[in-house]
Amino acid sequence: MIPVPSDKALVPFVSVDDMMQLIHHIGVEPMLLGLAEYIEADFRRWELFDKTPRIASHSAEGVIELMPTSDGEVYGFKYVNGHPKNTREGLQTVTAFGLLAEVATGYPVLLSEMTMLTAMRTAATSAMVAKHLAPRGARVMAMIGNGAQAEFQTLAMKAVCGIDTVRLYDIDPAATAKCARNLTGRGLDIIACESPEEAIEGAQIVTTCTADKQYATILTDNMVGPGIHINAIGGDCPGKTELAPAVLQRSTIFVEFPPQTRIEGEIQQLAPDHPVTELWQVISGTAPGRTAPEQITLFDSVGFAIEDFSALRYVRDRLPGTGYYHDLDLLADPDDPRDLFGMLLRADPG
Amino acid sequence: MIPVPSDKALVPFVSVDDMMQLIHHIGVEPMLLGLAEYIEADFRRWELFDKTPRIASHSAEGVIELMPTSDGEVYGFKYVNGHPKNTREGLQTVTAFGLLAEVATGYPVLLSEMTMLTAMRTAATSAMVAKHLAPRGARVMAMIGNGAQAEFQTLAMKAVCGIDTVRLYDIDPAATAKCARNLTGRGLDIIACESPEEAIEGAQIVTTCTADKQYATILTDNMVGPGIHINAIGGDCPGKTELAPAVLQRSTIFVEFPPQTRIEGEIQQLAPDHPVTELWQVISGTAPGRTAPEQITLFDSVGFAIEDFSALRYVRDRLPGTGYYHDLDLLADPDDPRDLFGMLLRADPG
Numbered sequence: 023m024i025p026v027p028s029d030k031a032l033v034p035f036v037s038v039d040d041m042m043q044l045i046h047h048i049g050v051e052p053m054l055l056g057l058a059e060y061i062e063a064d065f066r067r068w069e070l071f072d073k074t075p076r077i078a079s080h081s082a083e084g085v086i087e088l089m090p091t092s093d094g095e096v097y098g099f100k101y102v103n104g105h106p107k108n109t110r111e112g113l114q115t116v117t118a119f120g121l122l123a124e125v126a127t128g129y130p131v132l133l134s135e136m137t138m139l140t141a142m143r144t145a146a147t148s149a150m151v152a153k154h155l156a157p158r159g160a161r162v163m164a165m166i167g168n169g170a171q172a173e174f175q176t177l178a179m180k181a182v183c184g185i186d187t188v189r190l191y192d193i194d195p196a197a198t199a200k201c202a203r204n205l206t207g208r209g210l211d212i213i214a215c216e217s218p219e220e221a222i223e224g225a226q227i228v229t230t231c232t233a234d235k236q237y238a239t240i241l242t243d244n245m246v247g248p249g250i251h252i253n254a255i256g257g258d259c260p261g262k263t264e265l266a267p268a269v270l271q272r273s274t275i276f277v278e279f280p281p282q283t284r285i286e287g288e289i290q291q292l293a294p295d296h297p298v299t300e301l302w303q304v305i306s307g308t309a310p311g312r313t314a315p316e317q318i319t320l321f322d323s324v325g326f327a328i329e330d331f332s333a334l335r336y337v338r339d340r341l342p343g344t345g346y347y348h349d350l351d352l353l354a355d356p357d358d359p360r361d362l363f364g365m366l367l368r369a370d371p372g
Numbered sequence: 373m374i375p376v377p378s379d380k381a382l383v384p385f386v387s388v389d390d391m392m393q394l395i396h397h398i399g400v401e402p403m404l405l406g407l408a409e410y411i412e413a414d415f416r417r418w419e420l421f422d423k424t425p426r427i428a429s430h431s432a433e434g435v436i437e438l439m440p441t442s443d444g445e446v447y448g449f450k451y452v453n454g455h456p457k458n459t460r461e462g463l464q465t466v467t468a469f470g471l472l473a474e475v476a477t478g479y480p481v482l483l484s485e486m487t488m489l490t491a492m493r494t495a496a497t498s499a500m501v502a503k504h505l506a507p508r509g510a511r512v513m514a515m516i517g518n519g520a521q522a523e524f525q526t527l528a529m530k531a532v533c534g535i536d537t538v539r540l541y542d543i544d545p546a547a548t549a550k551c552a553r554n555l556t557g558r559g560l561d562i563i564a565c566e567s568p569e570e571a572i573e574g575a576q577i578v579t580t581c582t583a584d585k586q587y588a589t590i591l592t593d594n595m596v597g598p599g600i601h602i603n604a605i606g607g608d609c610p611g612k613t614e615l616a617p618a619v620l621q622r623s624t625i626f627v628e629f630p631p632q633t634r635i636e637g638e639i640q641q642l643a644p645d646h647p648v649t650e651l652w653q654v655i656s657g658t659a660p661g662r663t664a665p666e667q668i669t670l671f672d673s674v675g676f677a678i679e680d681f682s683a684l685r686y687v688r689d690r691l692p693g694t695g696y697y698h699d700l701d702l703l704a705d706p707d708d709p710r711d712l713f714g715m716l717l718r719a720d721p722g
Binding site for chain 2: 031035037038040043045046050072081083084085086090099101103111112113119123125127128129130141169171172174197201204350353355356358361364367369371
């Protein structure tokens with residue numbers, strides 16, 4: 023007789039399919055809004071968190087990272103890889119999963135896919151930041167790089183900041199066509215552009231999200247006029263940037279966590295003491311955000327563990343009653359904690 | 373219509389019940405032997421591994437740790453907590469799970485419970501080390517602390533080192549009774565003792581494995597005679613030790629990874645430059661192990677990521693064909709990697 027695991031041994035698991043069903047159940051835009059609220063709330067209490075730069079294992083092909091954090095009551099971490107060559111083999115560049123656990127007991131309380139969820143949280147973070155930094159009344163976004171993140175970024179900017187027009191550009195017209203097709207019927211004017219210069223015409227928000235693992239220049243200095251917010255997503259690991267240094271020099275730069283962004287973000291191109299503003303200070307009201315209409319604000323986004331934590335927290339809160347999870351027998355839970363071997367003996371089928 | 377995930381999206385998951393069935397399928401002692409061989413093989417190629425001390429998140433109640441490593445082809449990590457107070461609430465002090473991934477793609481290839489597996493690998497490591505360090509012809513082990521690890525430790529020493537007698541002692545006689553009962557019928561002479569002094573009479577191997585998170589003195593100086601091997605399992609985090617400093621001073625000390633052991637092991641009681649020998653050097657033949665019969669050898673065991681890696685590798689190799697796993701839909705795998713949003717759209721039930 024095989025004993026049935028107790029409640030304590032079971033950890034709710036959200037599969038990729040569960041996550042997709044949860045997103046549709048809540049609605050893509052309402053969930054992006056909800057995630058932005060959770061992320062903003064955690065940026066407000068930023069000082070509470072245990073902050074460690076991600077722990078990276080680099081190889082010639084890519085990187086595998088663990089991103090842990092804790093607010094003292096709940097612990098979370100994300101496993102994430104970044105392998106730019108994967109697309110050539112039909113694999114995702116980035117896959118991820120994450121976990122929440124109780125600090126008081128160390129017991130995991132949620133295991134979740136995070137490939138979908140990371141795309142959602144990255145977009146929600148971008149939009150929450152743009153809400154604080156973009157010029158007032160921004161309605162047009164240029165989306166440069168129309169890969170896996172593009173639709174999420176666009177819909178988050180619509181849901182959170184109220185953009186009504188997206189101008190798409192990708193070096194591969196097929197990516198732009200895919201993105202335009204996926205965004206159709208969601209109340210946005212969608213304009214496919216043939217150059218980055220065309221894409222940024224009239225845009226108050228410029229999002230760059232390209233995938234090459236190299237120093238690339240997606241935005242050159244002469245392309246960037248005054249009074250815009252740049253949401254730079256793609257420069258997110260050592261050796262990978264998207265913006266010309268001159269653009270950075272003209273921008274007021276906002277970052278998640280300076281020790282990480284200086285290694286991984288666009289600002290790896292600048293001096294190590296180049297001034298940056300931490301976003302949590304803007305959001306909690308202790309540092310200024312945009313101070314003038316003609317200013318160029320730049321969010322040098324690399325993604326930080328607290329955003330994953332917020333996203334997992336959101337999923338955990340929305341999960342009960344939905345059925346979009348199943349329980350995993352992940353933890354050994356003997357009746358007598360000192361009798362782990364007895365538990366093994368009782369499971370003997372022979 | 374909900375698309376079926378492709379093979380690439382699925383990760384084999386070994387639940388606690390799967391693990392227990394796998395252990396019985398292989399046999400407890402044969403699996404301990406197999407694990408010891410895998411761990412020994414990885415100690416031999418120690419220099420190949422990416423070695424990072426574990427990443428710990430400490431709280432008043434305990435610790436949550438991530439233990440990553442990589443041999444350049446395969447990446448692994450373990451999540452493990454240590455919460456001594458948990459037993460009072462009927463929870464395990466230590467629970468764990470682990471993962472293996474391909475370095476070349478970053479894709480996970482195995483997710484496994486590791487509460488059972490950690491008990492097995494800790495015991496297999498102890499026995500593999502004792503095989504190298506214990507006095508020749510050792511047949512008697514004293515097992516001090518008869519909690520969750522005791523039976524695993526005992527059976528590993530039987531399978532790997534050939535002990536035929538175990539002398540049990542615990543401050544709680546009920547724990548000793550439980551341990552004696554669980555070990556009955558496995559070809560060992562089992563002697564329940566009423567004091568640690570009685571337990572170590574005639575023992576060539578002394579294993580200490582008690583659970584209090586404090587400086588305790590399980591072995592005092594006058595208890596320890598010449599010509600024994602001490603396998604110290606319980607001193608494995610800052611502030612938790614089991615041996616009197618004088619015992620350490622008289623012993624030749626062997627450790628897994630000095631930077632970690634100096635913080636977590638028995639040797640946190642000694643000067644930071646107290647000489648220790650790295651086990652991988654003994655096992656690969658570049659440093660001496662036991663050099664005299666009257667010597668006291670001490671394995672100051674704290675557990676290292678490479679041992680978990682070896683254990684996961686063993687499980688992965690033994691899993692095919694057994695059916696003791698099921699596939700988890702953990703990774704998003706769109707047909708077109710750039711079309712993650714399209715994958716989400718196609719999963720819309722409405």
